[in-house]
Amino acid sequence: MTIQHDKVTIFDVAKTAGVSSSAVSYALNGKSGVSEVTRAKVLKVAQELGWKPNRAAQSLAQAKSRRVGLIMNRDPNLFSVEPSMMGMLSGFGSELERNDYSMLLRLAGSSTEELSIIRDWTATGNVDALLLLHLEIDDPRVDLLTKLSTMPALAIGDPTLAPELPTLHSDMWSAAERAISHLRRYGHRKIARVAGPEEIGQSHVRNTAFLQAAGQQGVQYQFVHTDYTADGAVEATRALLNAEEKPTAIIYDNDVMAMSGLSCAQQDGVVVPRDLSIMAMEDSFVCHIMSPHITAMSRNVTEAGRMAANIMLRLVEGEHIGAVSEPPYELIERESTGTVPSTNA
Amino acid sequence: MTIQHDKVTIFDVAKTAGVSSSAVSYALNGKSGVSEVTRAKVLKVAQELGWKPNRAAQSLAQAKSRRVGLIMNRDPNLFSVEPSMMGMLSGFGSELERNDYSMLLRLAGSSTEELSIIRDWTATGNVDALLLLHLEIDDPRVDLLTKLSTMPALAIGDPTLAPELPTLHSDMWSAAERAISHLRRYGHRKIARVAGPEEIGQSHVRNTAFLQAAGQQGVQYQFVHTDYTADGAVEATRALLNAEEKPTAIIYDNDVMAMSGLSCAQQDGVVVPRDLSIMAMEDSFVCHIMSPHITAMSRNVTEAGRMAANIMLRLVEGEHIGAVSEPPYELIERESTGTVPSTNA
DNA sequence: TTGAAAGCGCTAACAA
């Protein structure tokens, strides 16, 4: 009915409700200090006038922006191709949404640029906290943030990669243990793993986790690093299969799987002999190609995103948080869809 | 040297520079009304103190946020899988970066939610303008925004899909004309096209563009819609090949190509007979499989992103802008890489 | 060219 067009402020609401502006503020923020009657009246009027808080004013008065920062590295691949990234973002974003927070996104062309964005944010108050993705070994962002120590930040990755920062990570040690024992149960004793680039922190963490798990379970284990190309993954696979200690099962890190565009079907049809088992971490597959079986070792990325959001909200509240663990990987066996082609290389 | 830690404001700068706060403001914003001597002094002091403007205060005073809004539909696929999306975002973001703007990102779980986010933004001043992606036919967002008319918005897509809004689009008519004449030059007279979902605005625009181009050049033409799955694309291809008027060339819309994970190689190896030419719009391929030729009909998505950013900046300045056209598609012929496998279905 | 001061819209401390 009363569709106002120009900026309706808290004073407009106060006036038409016949109360003071502070009463309005209290009422609308659900704070005490105002009677239920006034609160109801204020809410009704605010609704009718279509009032919404001016975010800039709110931010200024409260020294809080209700925004969290996200820096996208110029290489869009890291965001676009890795499916877990978007899954996380989806959980992350929807949880922020529920709490009336939003994400501020900026683009960095280099590590230096990224650092200067972080500096900018800590000085301008443009965000309340920030999310650190794709941790690397000796990551300069981690350094900077622990040094500044004034901007809450959550790093997604193993605690060892960001010792002083709150982190959210999936328990690679238990995942590796279970992956290996799963393959072992199917009779495999020589297992290899195709890992992502060496400088990616996650690859490194997995290296040691798998090494230990394999050692404990007494299976032979080797790994090889690749870049994020299909050719690289194929190359690595060939190298493993031509080696003397040829593995009977190969585990592919999920990022390799995703970035290089490999899939079980392609592996079967194009590169990999039919009697080879393939296991990929996180969102991908374990294929037992001789039997119509697919087993997925899967990470709940959406839930991880939600957890990340909630941790950040608590960080903004000033809470101190250390290393948090995601829900454990799930091992899912199911029938193959049967779309695996029967061709071979 | 003088590393201040707590908030350094414009007054701190003014005091240590021995001038007034307004002088500082003028100096730092490059405005006239202050002598070069003072300006230099102020800049030096500000630098030393590590001053940066508080964004909330700036936004409040100027009624400008230096942010543009982006709403991500809950379906992360639309963002993650379609490669042109991230390419655009990259160009868009870097151009914003140069202008000291950033992107505010929110997640919508439904169309209704998306609309309410738009309403929220127009009321709270949280963004200065917004970018509309993935236009649909009779898009409710277009309706809402033309009705509100207070929030500048740029729609990415054909002007016919958002008649009242500024739009940025690639010229499908000329692209279709060139695609068809290209295939025609290779002797094709029966051409088919595998399009994306019917409700996607872009599919619709292409339908009519290709129909017209084919009519003008006197070639037979048909199209079929698919969903964004590999199976759907394969299904559609089969249907076309089993039809009476079997085409000798099939054009795949780039989004189908990207979303369904098809590639020239797969087409050759898995689904499509070897004597079939494949053409995909935008970032993908025309394969002349009998000869070692690949032709790409490619859209410069990064440049499109940059253009989008600059248009938005002008919109924020109050400029009136109508339909803008991206640089035309480029037709690139090159040698095949030779990785196309020789297997067949 | 300068400086003082009045906003911008909201929050929160303080009085009434």
Added chain:
DNA sequence: TTGTTAGCGCTTTCAA
């Protein structure tokens, strides 16, 4: 429980 008022940090008008 209320209303008044002083900030939050910056921009910008207006006098000096």
